[in-house]
Every structure is written in structure tokens, then in C-alpha cells.
Amino acid sequence: RVDKNSNLHFLIGKVSFTAQQLAENYAAALDEVLRAKPNSSKGRYIQKAVVSTTMGPGIQVDPNLVREPSAN
Numbered sequence: 001r002v003d004k005n006s007n008l009h010f011l012i013g014k015v016s017f018t019a020q021q022l023a024e025n026y027a028a029a030l031d032e033v034l035r036a037k038p039n040s041s042k043g044r045y046i047q048k049a050v051v052s053t054t055m056g057p058g059i060q061v062d063p064n065l066v067r068e069p070s071a072n
Helices: 019-035
Strands: 049-051 059-061
Antiparallel strands (some): 049 059
């Protein structure tokens, strides 16, 4: 779902998921967003990514560095 500021919000897991499962889901979600990018879109399509719990503080993640899922 995209809000009025063009921010995309989605779930990648639950507290019960392992770090590996969360990393795999994050990579799959990122790949899906990039796959849905319109051909007419120019420049950086994803400018930043922030991961957080529902009410917790966000942790910024560089979407350009994460390509292979890993638990690190």
C-alpha cells in the first residue's frame, strides 16, 4: 500500500520468524518492488528503506546493498 507521500508500507515477517526468513522476505519484497517499476520511471526508484516493528523505532537499510538474503 502506498500512502499520500508515495511511501510504500508492507510486512516482511513476524516476531516468530528467524533472521534468515526475514532477510529472505526482505530480498523478495525488494525484488518485487523493482520488478513493478514502470519503464518510464527515471532516476533512483527506491530512495531509502526503513525496517521497524509495528510501534518501534525504524532502522534505515540501504536498498542498494542488500541483494542476497543473509542473517548478518
